Amino acid sequence: MKTPKRIQPLIEDGLVDEVLSQLMSGKEATVYVVRRGDEIICAKVYKDAAQRSFKQAVTYNEGRKVRNSRRARAMEKGSKFGRKQQEEVWQNAEVDALYKLADAGVRVPEPYGCFDGVLLMELMTDEEGSVAPRLNDVSLTAEQAKEDHTLVMQNVMRMLSVGIVHGDLSEFNVLVDECGPIIIDLPQAVDAAGNNNAHAMLTRDVDNMTNYYGQFAPELLETQYAKEIWAMYEEGNMDPDFELTGKFEESNESADVDSVIAEIKAAMVEEEERLERIRDAEEIDE
Numbered sequence: 108m109k110t111p112k113r114i115q116p117l118i119e120d121g122l123v124d125e126v127l128s129q130l131m132s133g134k135e136a137t138v139y140v141v142r143r144g145d146e147i148i149c150a151k152v153y154k155d156a157a158q159r160s161f162k163q164a165v166t167y168n169e170g171r172k173v174r175n176s177r178r179a180r181a182m183e184k185g186s187k188f189g190r191k192q193q194e195e196v197w198q199n200a201e202v203d204a205l206y207k208l209a210d211a212g213v214r215v216p217e218p219y220g221c222f223d224g225v226l227l228m229e230l231m232t233d234e235e236g237s238v239a240p241r242l243n244d245v246s247l248t249a250e251q252a253k254e255d256h257t258l259v260m261q262n263v264m265r266m267l268s269v270g271i272v273h274g275d276l277s278e279f280n281v282l283v284d285e286c287g288p289i290i291i292d293l294p295q296a297v298d299a300a301g302n303n304n305a306h307a308m309l310t311r312d313v314d315n316m317t318n319y320y321g322q323f324a325p326e327l328l329e330t331q332y333a334k335e336i337w338a339m340y341e342e343g344n345m346d347p348d349f350e351l352t353g354k355f356e357e358s359n360e361s362a363d364v365d366s367v368i369a370e371i372k373a374a375m376v377e378e379e380e381r382l383e384r385i386r387d388a389e390e391i392d393e
Contacts, residue, residue, distance in 0.1 A: 111139065113152045113225055122222060123150060130238065135294055140230060140238070148219065151226040153198050153294070198224050204271055204296040211269045211347060213262045214289045234285045242288065242319070243278040252323035258287045259316050260332045260351055263309070266290075267336060268345040272297040272305045276312035278319040299340070306337055331355040 110118060110126050117123040123141045130138040130149065141150045198221055205218040205228065217229040231239040247255070259281065266273060273280070273290065274297045282289040299305040313333035321328040330353030338355065339345055 111137075111152060113223070114139065114141070114150055117150070117222055117225055117227075120222075122227065126150070133292070135292075136226075141227075143227070147230055149216070149226075149228050149230045151201075151228065153224045153226070198226070198294065200296055201292075201294040202226055202228075204293040207269050208266060208271065208290075208293075211265050213265045214258075214287070215293070216289065216291060231282050231284060231289050231291075239282040239284045239289065241279055242281040242283055245283050247320070247323045249324040252320040253327065255283070255288050256316065256320040256324070256327055257351075259290075259320075260313070260336070260353070262288070262290055263313060263316075263332070264336050264339075264345070264349070264351060265347040267299055267309065267340050268347040270299045272299050272302075272309045273312050274308045277315045281316075309333060309337060327353075 108126055108128060114123060114126055118125075123143055125142040127140045127142060127147070130140050132138075136151045136153045139150045139152065141148060202218045202221040205215050208215045209217060216231055219227040219229075221227075233239050263273070263276070273293060274295045275292065276290070280290065280292040282291055297305050297308055299309075302308075310333040313336070317327055317330060317332065332351060332353050334355040335351060335353065339349070
């Protein structure tokens with residue numbers, strides 16, 4: 108097929124030898140099957156911000172750190188240079204997340220690097236060597252649904268154990284091969300510690316997957332994995348190898364609002380007394 112304009116520089120640099128076919132086109136990128144030497148891999152070409160239809164990008168970008176202060180200021184001002192830098196941050200977020208998640212034992216495609224807005228990564232295939240199907244195209248037995256749901260929940264927990272929430276997890280962002288589910292599409296991956304929406308996004312991710320698998324195994328709809336996983340995270344007890352149960356007991360203890368208010372007032376009084384001592388000392392010095 109004709110070489111897409113964005114992939115041509117990679118061919119000229121010897122990073123890709125040939126574009127074989129277009130695999131899919133989504134809201135934030137178009138994915139191609141390419142040849143690199145004897146390997147058949149993927150080339151994910153990110154769309155420009157004006158072409159992307161991914162909604163609420165600002166919500167996902169919250170908490171993403173930019174080390175270079177000049178770049179950070181430019182991004183805040185929204186200048187042409189700043190918008191270019193923001194695009195690079197968006198594109199590099201996926202490759203960074205893939206490396207981090209692979210190290211954490213999460214099933215994701217192996218990344219090979221991001222070059223001028225083109226992410227090269229492993230092509231996931233099935234037993235016959237064909238491209239692995241997306242979960243929404245696979246028919247499951249009740250037993251298989253329960254087994255794969257458990258694996259996905261384990262992967263969600265492992266993601267959070269390294270501070271990452273997928274943010275857009277659904278049956279359209281999971282591939283399936285003979286070993287089970289593979290999580291894909293991570294440019295919107297959220298920094299759990301730096302994003303105020305992380306809890307809500309994790310809950311939505313878990314609910315999306317549970318509702319899908321629940322079509323084949325309705326008993327899954329009664330599980331509470333999101334609450335169980337987030338409680339572990341808040342308590343600082345994340346163990347990527349912990350065997351989740353899907354059960355969670357809500358606390359029956361009501362918040363002691365009066366005690367909290369009393370502590371705040373006591374702190375304010377203490378601070379006022381400290382300031383008063385400082386003022387008295389300054390008057391003595393004078």
